[in-house]
Amino acid sequence: QDGLATKRFGREAVYFDAIASTQNEAHRRAEAGAPEGLVVIADVQTGGRGRLGRSWHSPPETGIWMSLVLRPDVPLPRVPQLTLVAAVSLADTLAACTGLSVGIKWPNDLLAGGRKVCGILTELAAEADRVHYVILGIGLNVNQTEEDFPPELRARAGSLAMAAGRSFSRVALAQRMLEGLEADYDDYLQKGFAPFKRRWEARAVSLGQRVVARTPGGDFVGIARGIDDDGALLLEQANGALRKIYSADLDL
Ligand code: BTN
Structure with missing residues (x-):
């Protein structure tokens, strides 16, 4: 946590060498009352989950696999906006940290060098029409080489290192991502979605196509x-x- 300039996000963090899925662990902790900002992070996931019931390839020492507990005070129908806020926030942070041009493929895949480098999985727990908590799962491919991906993923998946031709510090990137997310999340809660919609559209790779x-x-x-x-x-x-x-x- 040295060098992390946030007030809440990541102040409480649980680290695992190996875990089935940080997402599942974050659900358990949120159910048990974990505060907003708790981060579950792992070096390797053996059962990483992606969108639409897919699995998420999460090998050791190469990526950032983390899940963040949020407790937003917003009406239930607005929760999907949070996924887009996160996508914009992460795209801006990664572009600033790496110098790469980072695009967003709807709804929330981040692309660099023409390949998907980051996936976001937002999962909601609600009681009646009240948001109980949201788990924001982030899978970022940082230092993988082409050979680190299973053959069936190679055409579409990439890493920041593959796109930039150099490697990056995973700790530093995770810290910058949490800082950006906290600032953008607070902005969203105060100012609403309109500025993020514009920022999202400015980074979208497919508009007009x-x-x-x-x-x-x-x-x-x-x-x-x-x-x-x-x-x-x-x-x-x-x-x-x-x-x-x-x-x-x-x-x-
Ligand atoms: C996608 O399908 O694009 C979303 C992928 C989300 C992967 C992350 S890695 C950390 C967290 N734990 C999981 O099991 N999944 C998410």
Whole structure:
């Protein structure tokens, strides 16, 4: 924690050499009353989880695998905005720390060097219509080489080191990420989503382009035009109508 300039985020931190998933551990701790800002971080995850029920490859000594407990006082329908706030915040921090150009692929994949380097998993626990807590899971590929990824991931996944041609301190990056997240989270709670929506759109890689949204209800083709206040993707279809996409994988 030396060198960490936050008031809350990461002030309380639990570190594991190895764990199934920091996300699951953060859920357990939040249920047991852990305060906002608690960070669970591990060197290696044996059962890392990704979006849409996928697994997340989390090998030792190369990436940052961490989960942050949040207790935002916002109405339930606004919680998806938090994922986009986190994506913008992390993209800005990583760009500043590495000098790389970091883009966001909807909803919250961070790309550098044309590959996904960071994934974000936001999970919510609610009671009736009140937010109980949110776990913000961050998986950042820092120092992996191409060979560190399983063959089936190599075409799409990369690391900051692969994009920049040099390695980075994982501790320093984790600290800068927590500092940026705390400042942006506080800003979001005070000022709302509008500034973040603009920042998100400025970093988006697919706006104005033809994309295929693979949703549980089928594939939709169209031009990505932006996001709405719920964080849904606005897809302009061939007939000119805008369709809102809430959950999908995007093919660029
Ligand atoms: C994605 O599918 O893009 C999201 C990946 C999120 C991975 C992180 S790593 C730390 C935390 N623990 C997990 O099991 N998953 C998240």
